[in-house]
Amino acid sequence: MREILKKKPADLDWIQKQGLLSVKLAQIFALRSDLIGVEKCRQLQQLYQHAASIPTEDVFANLESRAPEGFFDAFENIEKMPLAAASVGQVHRGKLKTGEEVVVKIIKNQNSKTFRRDVERMRRWLRIFLFFNRKLRRVGNPVALLNHVADYTTRELDLRNEIKGAEELEEIKYEISKNFPMDLLRFPKYWSELSNEDVLVSEFIEGKSLEDGIEEKSLTWDTLLQLFRIHGAYLFGIGTFHGDLHPGNCIIDNEGKFVFIDNGAICHAPSKVNLSLFQFFEHLSANNFKEAFDSLLGLS
Numbered sequence: 001m002r003e004i005l006k007k008k009p010a011d012l013d014w015i016q017k018q019g020l021l022s023v024k025l026a027q028i029f030a031l032r033s034d035l036i037g038v039e040k041c042r043q044l045q046q047l048y049q050h051a052a053s054i055p056t057e058d059v060f061a062n063l064e065s066r067a068p069e070g071f072f073d074a075f076e077n078i079e080k081m082p083l084a085a086a087s088v089g090q091v092h093r094g095k096l097k098t099g100e101e102v103v104v105k106i107i108k109n110q111n112s113k114t115f116r117r118d119v120e121r122m123r124r125w126l127r128i129f130l131f132f133n134r135k136l137r138r139v140g141n142p143v144a145l146l147n148h149v150a151d152y153t154t155r156e157l158d159l160r161n162e163i164k165g166a167e168e169l170e171e172i173k174y175e176i177s178k179n180f181p182m183d184l185l186r187f188p189k190y191w192s193e194l195s196n197e198d199v200l201v202s203e204f205i206e207g208k209s210l211e212d213g214i215e216e217k218s219l220t221w222d223t224l225l226q227l228f229r230i231h232g233a234y235l236f237g238i239g240t241f242h243g244d245l246h247p248g249n250c251i252i253d254n255e256g257k258f259v260f261i262d263n264g265a266i267c268h269a270p271s272k273v274n275l276s277l278f279q280f281f282e283h284l285s286a287n288n289f290k291e292a293f294d295s296l297l298g299l300s
Contacts, residue, residue, distance in 0.1 A: 004025070005036060012046060019115065019118050021149070027047055045211065066107075068193070075095065089106050090105070090108070101203075102204055104201055155266075159196070160197055161265075163263075184257050185258050186257050187260055190202045207252050209249075210227075210248070210251075240268050242263060
């Protein structure tokens with residue numbers, strides 16, 4: 001936390017060396033410019049797609065030992081250099097013998113064991129800290145936040161959940177499309193027969209991520225409003241939504257469609273929560289600040 005909250009730039013290498021839990025917490029703060037400032041947020045956002053990568057020899061050794069049987073027989077080639085590296089794993093571009101361009105995602109070794117160990121350690125420290133600092137309980141619930149991070153990260157560590165999550169969101173899209181147009185959203189194609197808990201093969205998406213658009217300052221208000229509309233349909237309308245939709249997890253393809261990736265962390269909001277949030281944004285957009293405040297109280 002010291003690296004995240006200090007005024008000077010954070011040491012990203014040091015944060016990554018502390019393990020997956022530290023990276024996940026830093027990624028959460030990367031979206032909180034109200035707490036740590038815009039420049040620090042931009043720096044921490046590098047952890048979305050530019051995390052430390054696995055050495056090439058280890059990547060292919062991992063694939064040899066952990067990929068499904070006959071995995072390499074399906075490929076014409078897999079690039080040695082990673083296309084992107086994130087906290088949980090990294091992706092390499094490849095080409096199937098059928099001619100289709102794909103990406104291969106590989107879970108980093110030991111992530112699961114060390115993550116669970118670090119979560120248990122932090123739980124113990126938080127319980128001790130809260131025992132001696134009871135006032136903090138009135139401000140927030142750090143144990144609940146830790147449990148939330150632990151839950152969705154554990155699901156991310158099983159790559160089969162990405163396929164399940166995309167299928168769940170796709171089914172919801174189909175249902176609500178009857179009354180609420182969702183033509184601007186799609187999901188990647190997955191090859192389940194070439195995927196398992198540790199390895200995932202999915203479609204290579206030609207396009208730019210929202211992170212690229214932010215860096216290039218090329219995102220229009222209309223684009224952002226369309227994304228808010230789509231994500232809002234899941235969050236406010238249904239209460240089931242992509243739980244890790246940071247700028248690196250949404251790509252705008254060459255046809256102008258939003259493509260949600262890393263769909264392993266699906267979250268569910270009770271109707272009381274999503275209704276109060278919707279009313280908060282509605283009142284805020286109309287400058288009805290008292291009503292917006294009252295809506296936030298409805299979340300408690």
